[in-house]
Amino acid sequence: MSNVTVCVRFRPLSAKEKRDIGDNICIQSIDSENFIIKDEKEEGFTFSFDKIFYEESKQADVYEFLVLPIVRDAVNSINGTIIAYGQTGAGKTYSMEGSNILESDEKKKGILPRVVDGLFTCIKTSADSTKYTIKLSMVEIYMEKVRDLFDLSKDNIQIKESKIQGILLSGATEISLSNPAKALQSLSSGIANRAIGETQMNMASSRSHCVYMFTIDQQSLSEKRVKSGKLVLVDLAGSEKVEKTGAEGRLLEEAKTINKSLSALGNVINALTCGTPAKASHIPYRDSKLTRLLQDALGGNSRSALLCCCSPSPSNASESLSTLRFGARARHIKTSPLVKVNEDKGSDKKNGALSGTRDETFEKILEKMSERLNAEDVKLLEELFIQAGLFVDLDSTDDLESNFQDVVEQTISSLMKAVEELRSAVQMLQRENMTLKERLGAAERLDALPGGTADFLQKISGLLSYFIPGMQR
Numbered sequence: 001m002s003n004v005t006v007c008v009r010f011r012p013l014s015a016k017e018k019r020d021i022g023d024n025i026c027i028q029s030i031d032s033e034n035f036i037i038k039d040e041k042e043e044g045f046t047f048s049f050d051k052i053f054y055e056e057s058k059q060a061d062v063y064e065f066l067v068l069p070i071v072r073d074a075v076n077s078i079n080g081t082i083i084a085y086g087q088t089g090a091g092k093t094y095s096m097e098g099s100n101i102l103e104s105d106e107k108k109k110g111i112l113p114r115v116v117d118g119l120f121t122c123i124k125t126s127a128d129s130t131k132y133t134i135k136l137s138m139v140e141i142y143m144e145k146v147r148d149l150f151d152l153s154k155d156n157i158q159i160k161e162s163k164i165q166g167i168l169l170s171g172a173t174e175i176s177l178s179n180p181a182k183a184l185q186s187l188s189s190g191i192a193n194r195a196i197g198e199t200q201m202n203m204a205s206s207r208s209h210c211v212y213m214f215t216i217d218q219q220s221l222s223e224k225r226v227k228s229g230k231l232v233l234v235d236l237a238g239s240e241k242v243e244k245t246g247a248e249g250r251l252l253e254e255a256k257t258i259n260k261s262l263s264a265l266g267n268v269i270n271a272l273t274c275g276t277p278a279k280a281s282h283i284p285y286r287d288s289k290l291t292r293l294l295q296d297a298l299g300g301n302s303r304s305a306l307l308c309c310c311s312p313s314p315s316n317a318s319e320s321l322s323t324l325r326f327g328a329r330a331r332h333i334k335t336s337p338l339v340k341v342n343e344d345k346g347s348d349k350k351n352g353a354l355s356g357t358r359d360e361t362f363e364k365i366l367e368k369m370s371e372r373l374n375a376e377d378v379k380l381l382e383e384l385f386i387q388a389g390l391f392v393d394l395d396s397t398d399d400l401e402s403n404f405q406d407v408v409e410q411t412i413s414s415l416m417k418a419v420e421e422l423r424s425a426v427q428m429l430q431r432e433n434m435t436l437k438e439r440l441g442a443a444e445r446l447d448a449l450p451g452g453t454a455d456f457l458q459k460i461s462g463l464l465s466y467f468i469p470g471m472q473r
Protein backbone atom coordinates (compact mmCIF):
# COMPACT_ATOMS: atom_id res chain seq x y z
CA MET A 1 0.00 0.00 0.00
CA SER A 2 1.12 3.51 -0.71
CA ASN A 3 2.21 5.65 2.22
CA VAL A 4 0.92 8.74 0.45
CA THR A 5 -2.74 9.58 0.89
CA VAL A 6 -3.89 11.75 -1.98
CA CYS A 7 -7.09 13.78 -1.83
CA VAL A 8 -8.56 16.37 -4.17
CA ARG A 9 -10.39 19.51 -3.13
CA PHE A 10 -12.46 21.63 -5.50
CA ARG A 11 -13.08 25.14 -4.27
CA PRO A 12 -16.32 26.95 -5.15
CA LEU A 13 -16.30 28.98 -8.38
CA SER A 14 -14.79 32.42 -7.89
CA ALA A 15 -16.69 35.61 -8.70
CA LYS A 16 -14.40 36.16 -11.71
CA GLU A 17 -15.01 32.64 -13.07
CA LYS A 18 -18.77 33.13 -12.69
CA ARG A 19 -18.54 36.50 -14.44
CA ASP A 20 -16.46 35.05 -17.28
CA ILE A 21 -18.35 31.86 -18.07
CA GLY A 22 -21.31 31.61 -15.73
CA ASP A 23 -22.06 28.75 -13.36
CA ASN A 24 -20.67 25.97 -15.57
CA ILE A 25 -18.31 23.51 -13.99
CA CYS A 26 -16.14 20.90 -15.69
CA ILE A 27 -16.42 18.17 -13.08
CA GLN A 28 -19.03 15.53 -12.57
CA SER A 29 -19.11 13.69 -9.29
CA ILE A 30 -19.40 9.89 -9.33
CA ASP A 31 -18.95 9.35 -5.58
CA SER A 32 -16.64 10.42 -2.76
CA GLU A 33 -13.63 8.78 -4.43
CA ASN A 34 -14.29 9.07 -8.16
CA PHE A 35 -15.23 11.83 -10.57
CA ILE A 36 -15.04 12.83 -14.23
CA ILE A 37 -13.40 16.02 -15.45
CA LYS A 38 -13.90 17.40 -18.96
CA ASP A 39 -11.13 19.24 -20.80
CA GLU A 40 -11.60 22.16 -23.24
CA LYS A 41 -12.56 19.71 -26.01
CA GLU A 42 -15.26 18.20 -23.77
CA GLU A 43 -13.29 14.98 -23.53
CA GLY A 44 -13.96 13.29 -20.16
CA PHE A 45 -11.29 11.80 -17.87
CA THR A 46 -12.14 9.69 -14.83
CA PHE A 47 -9.98 10.01 -11.72
CA SER A 48 -9.92 8.09 -8.45
CA PHE A 49 -8.37 9.33 -5.21
CA ASP A 50 -8.53 8.48 -1.52
CA LYS A 51 -11.20 11.14 -1.07
CA ILE A 52 -12.72 13.93 -3.14
CA PHE A 53 -13.80 17.08 -1.37
CA TYR A 54 -16.30 18.79 -3.63
CA GLU A 55 -17.11 22.52 -3.56
CA GLU A 56 -19.42 22.32 -0.57
CA SER A 57 -16.93 20.35 1.56
CA LYS A 58 -16.12 21.61 5.03
CA GLN A 59 -12.72 22.56 6.42
CA ALA A 60 -13.34 20.07 9.25
CA ASP A 61 -13.89 17.22 6.73
CA VAL A 62 -10.50 17.80 5.14
CA TYR A 63 -8.78 17.94 8.53
CA GLU A 64 -10.42 14.84 9.91
CA PHE A 65 -9.80 12.62 6.90
CA LEU A 66 -6.41 13.77 5.68
CA VAL A 67 -4.64 15.36 8.62
CA LEU A 68 -5.84 14.05 11.98
CA PRO A 69 -4.39 10.51 11.57
CA ILE A 70 -1.01 12.05 10.77
CA VAL A 71 -1.22 14.41 13.78
CA ARG A 72 -1.90 11.42 16.03
CA ASP A 73 1.08 9.60 14.54
CA ALA A 74 3.36 12.61 15.02
CA VAL A 75 2.47 12.69 18.72
CA ASN A 76 3.49 9.02 18.77
CA SER A 77 6.84 9.95 17.20
CA ILE A 78 6.07 8.95 13.63
CA ASN A 79 7.03 11.66 11.17
CA GLY A 80 4.32 13.10 8.94
CA THR A 81 4.03 15.53 6.07
CA ILE A 82 1.00 17.23 4.56
CA ILE A 83 1.41 19.06 1.27
CA ALA A 84 -1.06 21.38 -0.47
CA TYR A 85 -0.49 21.42 -4.23
CA GLY A 86 -2.28 23.11 -7.11
CA GLN A 87 -2.68 25.96 -9.54
CA THR A 88 -2.42 29.49 -8.25
CA GLY A 89 -5.71 30.60 -6.69
CA ALA A 90 -6.95 26.99 -6.33
CA GLY A 91 -7.40 27.08 -2.55
CA LYS A 92 -4.13 25.81 -1.01
CA THR A 93 -3.69 28.65 1.49
CA TYR A 94 -7.40 28.68 2.26
CA SER A 95 -7.20 24.97 3.10
CA MET A 96 -4.00 25.34 5.14
CA GLU A 97 -4.64 28.53 7.07
CA GLY A 98 -8.36 29.15 6.63
CA SER A 99 -9.58 32.58 5.66
CA ASN A 100 -7.29 33.88 8.42
CA ILE A 101 -4.98 32.00 10.76
CA LEU A 102 -6.59 33.71 13.79
CA GLU A 103 -10.11 32.99 12.47
CA SER A 104 -12.47 32.38 15.36
CA ASP A 105 -15.33 30.95 13.27
CA GLU A 106 -14.98 27.22 13.85
CA LYS A 107 -16.26 26.37 10.35
CA LYS A 108 -13.71 28.51 8.56
CA LYS A 109 -10.63 27.36 10.47
CA GLY A 110 -8.04 25.78 8.20
CA ILE A 111 -5.73 22.81 8.72
CA LEU A 112 -3.06 24.69 10.72
CA PRO A 113 -5.21 25.95 13.61
CA ARG A 114 -6.83 22.52 13.74
CA VAL A 115 -3.38 20.88 13.88
CA VAL A 116 -2.51 23.12 16.83
CA ASP A 117 -5.71 22.11 18.63
CA GLY A 118 -5.16 18.47 17.67
CA LEU A 119 -1.59 18.37 19.01
CA PHE A 120 -2.49 19.94 22.33
CA THR A 121 -5.56 17.72 22.71
CA CYS A 122 -3.49 14.60 22.02
CA ILE A 123 -0.84 15.49 24.57
CA LYS A 124 -3.44 16.47 27.17
CA THR A 125 -5.03 13.04 26.99
CA SER A 126 -1.74 11.15 27.14
CA ALA A 127 -0.26 9.43 30.17
CA ASP A 128 0.89 11.61 33.08
CA SER A 129 4.24 9.88 33.02
CA THR A 130 5.09 11.48 29.69
CA LYS A 131 6.27 15.06 29.27
CA TYR A 132 5.77 16.68 25.87
CA THR A 133 7.37 19.71 24.27
CA ILE A 134 6.18 21.16 20.99
CA LYS A 135 8.41 23.42 18.91
CA LEU A 136 7.70 25.24 15.69
CA SER A 137 9.95 26.44 12.86
CA MET A 138 8.62 28.31 9.85
CA VAL A 139 10.53 28.90 6.65
CA GLU A 140 9.69 29.82 3.11
CA ILE A 141 11.52 28.89 -0.07
CA TYR A 142 11.57 32.10 -2.05
CA MET A 143 13.57 32.34 -5.28
CA GLU A 144 15.45 29.15 -4.32
CA LYS A 145 16.53 30.47 -0.93
CA VAL A 146 15.25 29.20 2.41
CA ARG A 147 14.22 32.14 4.62
CA ASP A 148 13.44 31.93 8.32
CA LEU A 149 10.00 33.46 8.81
CA PHE A 150 10.69 33.99 12.51
CA ASP A 151 13.94 35.81 11.86
CA LEU A 152 14.23 37.49 8.48
CA SER A 153 17.97 38.10 8.98
CA LYS A 154 18.40 34.34 8.41
CA ASP A 155 17.73 34.50 4.71
CA ASN A 156 19.72 31.53 3.47
CA ILE A 157 19.10 28.59 5.78
CA GLN A 158 20.95 25.44 4.77
CA ILE A 159 19.17 22.13 4.43
CA LYS A 160 21.16 19.31 5.99
CA GLU A 161 20.71 15.64 6.47
CA SER A 162 21.32 13.85 9.71
CA LYS A 163 21.42 10.09 10.00
CA ILE A 164 19.23 10.15 13.07
CA GLN A 165 16.90 13.09 12.45
CA GLY A 166 16.72 13.03 8.66
CA ILE A 167 16.36 16.31 6.77
CA LEU A 168 17.04 19.36 8.95
CA LEU A 169 16.88 23.12 8.62
CA SER A 170 20.24 24.09 10.00
CA GLY A 171 20.01 27.05 12.38
CA ALA A 172 16.32 27.80 11.78
CA THR A 173 14.57 29.47 14.72
CA GLU A 174 12.53 27.09 16.85
CA ILE A 175 9.79 28.54 19.01
CA SER A 176 8.56 26.54 21.98
CA LEU A 177 4.78 26.38 21.98
CA SER A 178 3.41 26.25 25.49
CA ASN A 179 -0.28 26.52 24.59
CA PRO A 180 -2.59 26.82 21.54
CA ALA A 181 -2.89 30.62 21.83
CA LYS A 182 0.89 31.05 21.76
CA ALA A 183 1.08 28.67 18.80
CA LEU A 184 -1.46 30.67 16.81
CA GLN A 185 0.29 33.95 17.60
CA SER A 186 3.59 32.49 16.41
CA LEU A 187 2.02 31.15 13.23
CA SER A 188 0.41 34.52 12.61
CA SER A 189 3.69 36.42 13.01
CA GLY A 190 5.46 34.00 10.66
CA ILE A 191 2.70 34.21 8.06
CA ALA A 192 2.89 38.02 8.16
CA ASN A 193 6.49 37.70 6.90
CA ARG A 194 5.61 35.59 3.84
CA ALA A 195 6.22 36.84 0.32
CA ILE A 196 2.80 37.66 -1.11
CA GLY A 197 1.98 39.27 -4.45
CA GLU A 198 -1.11 40.19 -6.42
CA THR A 199 -1.58 38.18 -9.59
CA GLN A 200 -4.42 38.06 -12.09
CA MET A 201 -5.50 34.74 -10.63
CA ASN A 202 -5.27 35.64 -6.96
CA MET A 203 -5.34 38.93 -5.07
CA ALA A 204 -3.06 37.51 -2.38
CA SER A 205 -0.92 34.94 -4.13
CA SER A 206 1.80 33.12 -2.21
CA ARG A 207 5.03 33.66 -4.11
CA SER A 208 6.94 31.12 -2.06
CA HIS A 209 6.63 27.59 -0.74
CA CYS A 210 5.85 27.85 2.96
CA VAL A 211 7.00 25.12 5.33
CA TYR A 212 5.64 24.75 8.87
CA MET A 213 7.66 22.30 10.92
CA PHE A 214 6.33 21.11 14.28
CA THR A 215 8.65 18.98 16.41
CA ILE A 216 6.97 16.99 19.16
CA ASP A 217 9.36 15.59 21.76
CA GLN A 218 8.06 13.20 24.36
CA GLN A 219 10.00 12.21 27.39
CA SER A 220 8.96 9.21 29.38
CA LEU A 221 9.65 10.25 32.97
CA SER A 222 9.85 6.67 34.22
CA GLU A 223 12.13 5.26 31.53
CA LYS A 224 14.14 8.44 30.85
CA ARG A 225 13.63 7.98 27.12
CA VAL A 226 13.08 10.73 24.60
CA LYS A 227 11.18 10.17 21.36
CA SER A 228 10.53 12.74 18.72
CA GLY A 229 8.05 13.21 15.88
CA LYS A 230 8.20 15.78 13.11
CA LEU A 231 5.06 17.11 11.52
CA VAL A 232 5.69 19.14 8.38
CA LEU A 233 3.00 21.11 6.58
CA VAL A 234 3.76 22.60 3.21
CA ASP A 235 1.73 25.26 1.44
CA LEU A 236 3.26 25.21 -2.03
CA ALA A 237 3.32 28.25 -4.25
CA GLY A 238 0.88 27.82 -7.11
CA SER A 239 1.85 26.69 -10.56
CA GLU A 240 0.82 29.07 -13.30
CA LYS A 241 0.89 29.42 -17.06
CA VAL A 242 2.70 32.72 -17.41
CA GLU A 243 1.21 33.35 -20.85
CA LYS A 244 -2.25 33.09 -19.28
CA THR A 245 -1.61 35.05 -16.10
CA GLY A 246 0.28 37.79 -17.94
CA ALA A 247 3.04 37.89 -15.30
CA GLU A 248 5.79 40.41 -15.98
CA GLY A 249 8.96 41.65 -14.28
CA ARG A 250 9.38 40.37 -10.73
CA LEU A 251 6.16 38.33 -10.86
CA LEU A 252 7.44 36.60 -13.99
CA GLU A 253 10.80 35.78 -12.40
CA GLU A 254 8.99 34.43 -9.32
CA ALA A 255 6.63 32.38 -11.49
CA LYS A 256 9.55 30.88 -13.43
CA THR A 257 11.33 29.88 -10.21
CA ILE A 258 8.11 28.46 -8.75
CA ASN A 259 7.36 26.46 -11.91
CA LYS A 260 10.95 25.19 -12.04
CA SER A 261 10.87 23.87 -8.47
CA LEU A 262 7.42 22.33 -9.01
CA SER A 263 8.69 20.56 -12.09
CA ALA A 264 11.66 19.31 -10.01
CA LEU A 265 9.03 17.95 -7.60
CA GLY A 266 7.29 16.28 -10.55
CA ASN A 267 10.59 14.76 -11.66
CA VAL A 268 11.23 13.34 -8.19
CA ILE A 269 7.76 11.83 -8.13
CA ASN A 270 8.28 10.37 -11.60
CA ALA A 271 11.61 8.89 -10.56
CA LEU A 272 10.05 7.44 -7.41
CA THR A 273 7.12 5.90 -9.23
CA CYS A 274 8.45 4.70 -12.55
CA GLY A 275 12.15 4.18 -11.96
CA THR A 276 13.57 0.84 -12.96
CA PRO A 277 15.46 -0.82 -10.09
CA ALA A 278 18.76 0.42 -11.52
CA LYS A 279 17.52 3.96 -11.75
CA ALA A 280 15.64 3.84 -8.46
CA SER A 281 18.72 4.80 -6.51
CA HIS A 282 19.06 8.07 -8.43
CA ILE A 283 16.22 10.29 -7.29
CA PRO A 284 16.99 13.93 -8.13
CA TYR A 285 16.17 15.34 -4.68
CA ARG A 286 19.02 17.83 -4.95
CA ASP A 287 17.67 19.55 -8.05
CA SER A 288 15.76 22.07 -5.93
CA LYS A 289 15.49 23.25 -2.33
CA LEU A 290 11.89 22.09 -2.28
CA THR A 291 12.63 18.50 -3.25
CA ARG A 292 15.60 18.35 -0.88
CA LEU A 293 13.41 19.56 1.96
CA LEU A 294 10.69 17.05 1.07
CA GLN A 295 13.13 14.14 0.68
CA ASP A 296 11.94 12.42 3.87
CA ALA A 297 8.29 13.03 3.07
CA LEU A 298 8.56 11.57 -0.42
CA GLY A 299 11.03 8.77 -0.14
CA GLY A 300 11.94 8.46 3.49
CA ASN A 301 10.67 7.82 6.92
CA SER A 302 7.39 9.71 6.93
CA ARG A 303 3.65 9.29 6.50
CA SER A 304 2.58 11.71 3.84
CA ALA A 305 -0.60 13.24 2.52
CA LEU A 306 -1.16 15.37 -0.55
CA LEU A 307 -4.08 17.72 -1.00
CA CYS A 308 -4.54 18.60 -4.67
CA CYS A 309 -6.47 21.85 -4.88
CA CYS A 310 -8.38 22.61 -8.07
CA SER A 311 -10.78 25.08 -9.58
CA PRO A 312 -13.98 23.48 -10.92
CA SER A 313 -14.22 26.05 -13.73
CA PRO A 314 -13.92 24.96 -17.39
CA SER A 315 -11.63 27.98 -17.86
CA ASN A 316 -9.04 26.26 -15.65
CA ALA A 317 -9.67 22.69 -16.81
CA SER A 318 -6.22 22.19 -18.31
CA GLU A 319 -4.47 23.36 -15.10
CA SER A 320 -6.80 21.19 -13.00
CA LEU A 321 -6.03 18.20 -15.22
CA SER A 322 -2.33 18.70 -14.75
CA THR A 323 -2.78 18.95 -10.95
CA LEU A 324 -4.86 15.76 -11.00
CA ARG A 325 -2.28 13.90 -13.09
CA PHE A 326 0.38 14.97 -10.59
CA GLY A 327 -1.77 13.66 -7.73
CA ALA A 328 -2.52 10.42 -9.55
CA ARG A 329 1.19 9.80 -10.00
CA ALA A 330 1.97 10.67 -6.35
CA ARG A 331 -0.51 7.98 -5.29
CA HIS A 332 1.90 5.39 -6.61
CA ILE A 333 4.78 6.49 -4.40
CA LYS A 334 5.72 3.93 -1.85
CA THR A 335 7.75 5.44 0.95
CA SER A 336 9.74 3.34 3.41
CA PRO A 337 8.10 -0.06 3.71
CA LEU A 338 7.93 0.51 7.42
CA VAL A 339 7.57 4.07 8.64
CA LYS A 340 9.26 3.87 11.98
CA VAL A 341 8.96 5.50 15.36
CA ASN A 342 11.81 7.94 16.01
CA GLU A 343 13.07 6.37 19.18
CA ASP A 344 15.58 7.76 21.57
CA LYS A 345 16.44 11.12 20.08
CA GLY A 346 18.51 11.74 23.17
CA SER A 347 17.98 8.50 24.99
CA ASP A 348 19.97 7.49 28.03
CA LYS A 349 20.52 11.16 28.68
CA LYS A 350 21.23 10.53 32.28
CA ASN A 351 23.68 7.66 32.21
CA GLY A 352 25.38 8.99 29.11
CA ALA A 353 25.58 5.59 27.40
CA LEU A 354 25.96 6.00 23.68
CA SER A 355 25.31 3.05 21.44
CA GLY A 356 25.30 2.73 17.67
CA THR A 357 27.91 3.15 14.95
CA ARG A 358 30.85 5.56 15.19
CA ASP A 359 28.98 8.21 13.16
CA GLU A 360 25.84 7.84 15.23
CA THR A 361 27.83 8.13 18.45
CA PHE A 362 29.59 11.20 17.08
CA GLU A 363 26.28 12.72 16.11
CA LYS A 364 24.74 12.00 19.50
CA ILE A 365 27.64 13.70 21.26
CA LEU A 366 27.26 16.76 19.05
CA GLU A 367 23.55 16.78 19.59
CA LYS A 368 23.97 16.60 23.35
CA MET A 369 26.54 19.38 23.25
CA SER A 370 24.45 21.65 21.09
CA GLU A 371 21.43 21.05 23.31
CA ARG A 372 23.37 22.38 26.27
CA LEU A 373 25.16 25.20 24.53
CA ASN A 374 23.66 28.21 22.88
CA ALA A 375 24.69 29.37 19.40
CA GLU A 376 27.18 31.84 20.87
CA ASP A 377 28.94 29.08 22.84
CA VAL A 378 29.12 26.85 19.79
CA LYS A 379 30.75 29.68 17.82
CA LEU A 380 33.26 30.33 20.63
CA LEU A 381 34.10 26.63 20.79
CA GLU A 382 34.67 26.50 17.07
CA GLU A 383 36.91 29.57 17.31
CA LEU A 384 38.85 27.94 20.15
CA PHE A 385 39.43 24.76 18.16
CA ILE A 386 40.54 26.71 15.12
CA GLN A 387 42.97 28.81 17.25
CA ALA A 388 44.39 25.63 18.75
CA GLY A 389 45.02 24.32 15.27
CA LEU A 390 42.35 21.68 15.70
CA PHE A 391 39.91 22.49 12.97
CA VAL A 392 36.58 21.00 13.89
CA ASP A 393 33.53 21.54 11.77
CA LEU A 394 30.60 20.57 13.96
CA ASP A 395 28.62 19.56 10.93
CA SER A 396 31.44 17.62 9.36
CA THR A 397 29.80 14.18 9.02
CA ASP A 398 26.77 15.64 7.33
CA ASP A 399 28.80 18.01 5.21
CA LEU A 400 31.20 15.36 4.02
CA GLU A 401 28.39 13.08 3.08
CA SER A 402 26.40 15.91 1.58
CA ASN A 403 29.35 17.19 -0.48
CA PHE A 404 30.11 13.67 -1.65
CA GLN A 405 26.51 13.21 -2.75
CA ASP A 406 26.57 16.60 -4.49
CA VAL A 407 29.65 15.59 -6.45
CA VAL A 408 28.07 12.26 -7.39
CA GLU A 409 24.83 13.99 -8.48
CA GLN A 410 26.72 16.58 -10.50
CA THR A 411 28.88 13.92 -12.14
CA ILE A 412 25.82 11.87 -13.07
CA SER A 413 24.11 14.99 -14.46
CA SER A 414 27.11 16.06 -16.52
CA LEU A 415 27.66 12.51 -17.81
CA MET A 416 24.00 12.34 -18.83
CA LYS A 417 24.37 15.70 -20.57
CA ALA A 418 27.55 14.54 -22.35
CA VAL A 419 25.79 11.36 -23.53
CA GLU A 420 22.91 13.50 -24.84
CA GLU A 421 25.35 15.78 -26.70
CA LEU A 422 27.21 12.81 -28.16
CA ARG A 423 23.94 11.27 -29.26
CA SER A 424 22.90 14.41 -31.16
CA ALA A 425 26.42 14.77 -32.63
CA VAL A 426 26.18 11.17 -33.92
CA GLN A 427 22.75 11.90 -35.42
CA MET A 428 24.11 15.02 -37.15
CA LEU A 429 27.09 13.08 -38.53
CA GLN A 430 24.78 10.34 -39.78
CA ARG A 431 22.69 12.93 -41.60
CA GLU A 432 25.82 14.52 -43.13
CA ASN A 433 27.05 11.08 -44.13
CA MET A 434 23.77 10.35 -45.93
CA THR A 435 23.93 13.65 -47.84
CA LEU A 436 27.53 13.00 -48.85
CA LYS A 437 26.66 9.50 -49.99
CA GLU A 438 23.77 10.83 -52.08
CA ARG A 439 26.07 13.43 -53.65
CA LEU A 440 28.72 10.83 -54.34
CA GLY A 441 26.12 8.56 -55.96
CA ALA A 442 24.93 11.42 -58.18
CA ALA A 443 28.49 12.32 -59.16
CA GLU A 444 29.24 8.68 -59.99
CA ARG A 445 26.13 8.46 -62.14
CA LEU A 446 27.25 11.59 -64.03
CA ASP A 447 30.73 10.16 -64.57
CA ALA A 448 29.23 6.98 -65.89
CA LEU A 449 27.52 8.85 -68.75
CA PRO A 450 29.09 8.61 -72.26
CA GLY A 451 31.96 11.09 -72.93
CA GLY A 452 30.89 14.72 -73.17
CA THR A 453 27.34 14.09 -71.83
CA ALA A 454 28.13 15.27 -68.29
CA ASP A 455 29.65 18.43 -69.69
CA PHE A 456 26.64 18.93 -71.87
CA LEU A 457 24.19 18.43 -68.98
CA GLN A 458 26.07 20.88 -66.82
CA LYS A 459 25.87 23.52 -69.53
CA ILE A 460 22.11 22.92 -69.98
CA SER A 461 21.57 23.25 -66.21
CA GLY A 462 23.57 26.52 -66.21
CA LEU A 463 21.45 27.82 -69.05
CA LEU A 464 18.18 26.82 -67.32
CA SER A 465 19.19 28.46 -64.06
CA TYR A 466 19.70 31.66 -66.03
CA PHE A 467 16.04 31.60 -67.10
CA ILE A 468 14.52 30.09 -63.98
CA PRO A 469 15.33 32.24 -60.93
CA GLY A 470 16.12 30.27 -57.77
CA MET A 471 17.26 27.16 -59.63
CA GLN A 472 20.68 25.91 -58.58
CA ARG A 473 23.38 24.98 -61.01
Ligand SMILES: Nc1ncnc2c1ncn2[C@@H]1O[C@H](COP(=O)(O)OP(=O)(O)OP(=O)(O)O)[C@@H](O)[C@H]1O
Binds near residue numbers: 092
Ligand atom coordinates in the same frame (compact mmCIF):
# COMPACT_ATOMS: atom_id res chain seq x y z
N1 LIG B 1 -12.91 25.93 -0.23
C1 LIG B 1 -13.02 27.26 -0.36
N2 LIG B 1 -14.14 27.88 0.05
C2 LIG B 1 -14.28 29.22 -0.08
N3 LIG B 1 -13.36 30.03 -0.63
C3 LIG B 1 -12.22 29.48 -1.06
C4 LIG B 1 -12.01 28.07 -0.96
N4 LIG B 1 -10.80 27.80 -1.47
C5 LIG B 1 -10.29 28.98 -1.88
N5 LIG B 1 -11.13 29.97 -1.64
C6 LIG B 1 -10.91 31.40 -1.97
O1 LIG B 1 -10.26 31.45 -3.25
C7 LIG B 1 -9.23 32.43 -3.25
C8 LIG B 1 -7.90 31.81 -3.63
O2 LIG B 1 -7.56 30.85 -2.66
P1 LIG B 1 -6.08 30.67 -2.07
O3 LIG B 1 -5.45 31.98 -1.76
O4 LIG B 1 -6.20 29.69 -0.97
O5 LIG B 1 -5.37 30.05 -3.33
P2 LIG B 1 -3.89 29.43 -3.42
O6 LIG B 1 -4.03 28.12 -4.08
O7 LIG B 1 -3.23 29.47 -2.10
O8 LIG B 1 -3.22 30.46 -4.42
P3 LIG B 1 -1.66 30.89 -4.58
O9 LIG B 1 -0.92 29.70 -5.06
O10 LIG B 1 -1.72 31.96 -5.62
O11 LIG B 1 -1.22 31.39 -3.25
C9 LIG B 1 -9.22 33.06 -1.87
O12 LIG B 1 -9.96 34.26 -1.92
C10 LIG B 1 -9.92 32.04 -1.00
O13 LIG B 1 -10.59 32.63 0.07
